[in-house]
Amino acid sequence: MAANKAALAALIEALGSDGFTTDPDRLAPHLVEWRKLYTGTADGLALPRDTASVAKVMAIAHEHRIPVTPQGGRTGLVGGGVPDGGIILSLERLRTIRAIDSLSGSVTAEAGVTLMQVQQAAEAQGLLFPLSLASEGSCSIGGNLATNAGGTAVLRYGNARDLCLGLEVVLADGRRLDGLKALRKDNAGYDLKQLFIGSEGTLGIITAATLKLFPQPKSRSTAFIGASSPHAVVALFQRLRDGFAEALTTFEILPRFGLDCVLACEPGARDPFTAPYPWYALIEFSSGRADAMLSAQLETALGNALEDETILDAVIAASLRERNDFWKLREALSDSQGIEGASIKHDISVPLSAMADFMVETMAACEAHLPGLRPCPFGHVGDGNLHFNLTQPKGMDRAAYLALWPAFNRIVHDRVLAVNGSIAAEHGVGIQKREELERSRSDAGLAVMRAMKLALDPLNILNPGKVLLPKA
C-alpha cells in the first residue's frame, strides 16, 4: 500500500523536513538488512526525536492507513525490519537514558539507545545490565525488546523479556501506553508489556523501557573444555549446574569444524589445546560476591570430569587476556563460518534432555541428505538453543546449495517439533520463518495470535506481513 500525498505532507508538517524524508539516498540503507538477504521498498522515512512525535507518526499513518515498519539498530537476522511499502519509522533518534536508579536497580532508556550504551550506563553506577549479544554495539534496546533477544547470559539472567520491568508503547492509532514502572511485583490488571515484547513491532511501537539492573559480578572464572560428543558436553553441563547452580552464567558449545573456521580467519585466534577434539564448550561462572573459592571449586570439578573421562581436556583462564581469547573463539564463529562457503541457518531450541540425541541424529540426517555437508551447530547449549548451521559441501555451487534451504528446514525443524522444541528460539520470525511458524503452531495458537493482532492493529498497519503470513 502506498502512502498518499496528503499523508506525506502531514508527516513533513508533523516532523519537519529533517524528521521525514522521501530522499531515495537517505532511504536506501533502511531498505536492506545487513546480510543482504532481503530488500524492501518504502515511500518515506520518519525519524522522530521523541515519543510524542512517534505518536504523531502513528496517528497520521492510522488516519491514512499507511503501513509502518519500525526499525531499531537494523541488526536483525530474519528480515523483521525490512519494509514492504508504506513508511519506515526509525527509532534511532530516541536515544536518551531518561533515568537510572541504583537503589531500585532500574534504568529507563529510550528505544534507540544501543544495548552497549545501556550496559555502560549501568556500569557507571557499579551495576550490570546482563543482556549480551554479538551486535551489542549497534543493536538498540527497543529492538532487543521487540524481538525478545537472548544471547550468552540467558542461562543466568534470562531473555530480554525477563529483564524488562516496564514499557512505553505507542499503539497503532497513536495512543500512548505509559507503563514505565520500576516494580518487581505488579498485578494491577493485565501485564500489557508482555504483548509487545517479542512481537516484532506488529502490535505496537516500543519507545522506551525500564530495565532491571543487577550487582556487578565480583568474581569470575572461565573455562574452555574439549569433549568427544554432544552427550559428553551435556553431561558436563548437568554436573556443573548441579554443583555451581546460579554461578553458572554461560555454557556454549562449538564443534571442531567451527573452531577450524575461526582459527583460519580470525587474527590472533589460537587453539587452547595442543590436540584437536570433536567438540568444545566455553563455560563461564560468576558470582556477585567476592568469592575466592569459585576458581578452586571449578578446578576440582573439571579435574573430576577429566578423571572419569566425561571430558577430554580442560583449561581455566589464568588471566583476563586468556578469558578474552576463549570468548573470541566463540564470538568469531558466526562470521568465520562464512569462509567455508554458504551456510543454511536454523535458530532452534529443544528441551535439554533431548539435546544430545537431537544433535547427533539431526547432523547424521543432514549429512545423509547431502554427502559432504559440514554441519556447524553451535551456541547456547545451556539454554537448549543452537544455531544449527550447515556449511555447504566443498566446491558445490553456492546458489544450488542455498536452494536446499527448505529441504533442510524439513530435516531440522521437523526433528525440533518432534521433541516439542522451537523453530525460532532467539532471532524471531520476521519474514524468514513465517511459513515455518504456521507449521509449528496449532490452529488455535495461530487463531489467538491473529485475534491479538486484530485487537491491537485492526487496520494491519504495524509491520504488516511480519511474523504472521498475510491471509490468503
Added chain:
Amino acid sequence: MAANKAALAALIEALGSDGFTTDPDRLAPHLVEWRKLYTGTADGLALPRDTASVAKVMAIAHEHRIPVTPQGGRTGLVGGGVPDGGIILSLERLRTIRAIDSLSGSVTAEAGVTLMQVQQAAEAQGLLFPLSLASEGSCSIGGNLATNAGGTAVLRYGNARDLCLGLEVVLADGRRLDGLKALRKDNAGYDLKQLFIGSEGTLGIITAATLKLFPQPKSRSTAFIGASSPHAVVALFQRLRDGFAEALTTFEILPRFGLDCVLACEPGARDPFTAPYPWYALIEFSSGRADAMLSAQLETALGNALEDETILDAVIAASLRERNDFWKLREALSDSQGIEGASIKHDISVPLSAMADFMVETMAACEAHLPGLRPCPFGHVGDGNLHFNLTQPKGMDRAAYLALWPAFNRIVHDRVLAVNGSIAAEHGVGIQKREELERSRSDAGLAVMRAMKLALDPLNILNPGKVLLPKA
C-alpha cells in the same frame, strides 16, 4: 445470568453426575472465600477430571452463554474466585504431575496440583521449585499462575510468571492451546502464555503448566535484625544486595507492633532480642554451591552494619530450629494481626528508592486521619512490596472502622500512585480492587485490557466482573 436447564443437562451428560452438581450443600463451600469477605451465587459446580472435560465445560458454557468462575485452591484474597451466577469450574481434580525432567529443569503439573506438591515433586529429584507462599499447602499451581503469585523468594527467583515455561489453556469457546514447552528460549510467534498468567481466569482457563526447576540450595544463612526506621532497613538491604547479590534470597520487614501481635498469640514464638526495636527484618541468603564462606561473610557484613549504627541489633540463626523460629515470626504475622482488631489491608509496591519515605509519610498520614490507628506495614520490602495493613484503634467499633476502608485507600493508594507504584502487587484485583484499578491505569491501558478481553472472551463468560468493572 442463569444457567438454563438444557445447559445443566448437557453438563451432566458431559461430566457425569459425579462431575457436575447443583446440590446446594456441595456448592456451599465454593460460594464463599475463606476470609468471608465475599459471598457469591452459582447454579452448579463442575468438577472435571481432565483437560478434555474442561474443554467440554467451556464449549457448553459458550454455547449457552453461561458465566464460568474458575476455582483453584480458593485461597485468594481479593474475591477473584467468588462466583456471581452461572457455574463454578473447579480445577481441583486435575491433579496429575504429568512429567518431571531433571536435566531440562522442568516439571509439568496440572492446575489442581497444590504448590506444596510441586515443591515436593521437585525435591524428590533433588531440585527446587522456589515459589513459596503462606498458603502453599492449599493453593493450586493453576491459581498461582492465574494470579501471578509472589511470596517470599521473589527477590531471588521471580514471580510465578518468571517460573513458567509453558501453559496448557482452554479458551472461552472450549478450544485448547497446548503450549506445554520446556524451553528457555522460544520466540516462535507471540508468547501467548503471558496473556493468561496474572489475568485471574478472565481470558482463559489454565489446565496445566510446565514450570522451571532450580538446583537445591546447598548452603543457607538466616538473620534477624533490629533497626530504628524503614530508612535503616532499606539502607541495610542495599548494602547486603551489593555485597551478596544473587545469594540474597529473602528480605522481609516487620514493625514492632506486628511482632507484638505474633508474640501475643503464636505458641512458642519468642523475641530474638532482649530489647524491643521499632523495626525488624528477616533476611535469608542461599547458594546453590556448598559454600562455607556465606555465614562468615554475613557475620562480617552485619558486624559492620552494627558498628556504623546502620542497624541496632542482629542475630544469625545458629541452627535449623532457630531459623524456623525466625521464619515463624514472619509467617504468623498476617493471622496474628487480627488479635488486635479489624484490619484495613493494602497490597502495594513502590520503587525501592521511594520505599522508606513512602512508609514514614503514609503511616503518618494514616495516623493523622484516625488518631489511635496502629499501622502494621510488613512484608517483602526487598521486592518493594508491602502489605500495608492498618489495625483499628483500640476499642473502636469494628464496623465503623471498616467503613473507613475507602478513605484509607485514598491515603495509601494515592501515595502509591504518586511514586509510580502498584495498588495490587501480588494478590491481584479480583472484585476488591476493580474500582482502584480504574483509577490507577490510564484510559489507553484500560482500553487495551478491554480489547484483550473482547478478543479472547467476546461473550464475557470467563470470570465476568473480575479485574475489569462491568461496563456501565
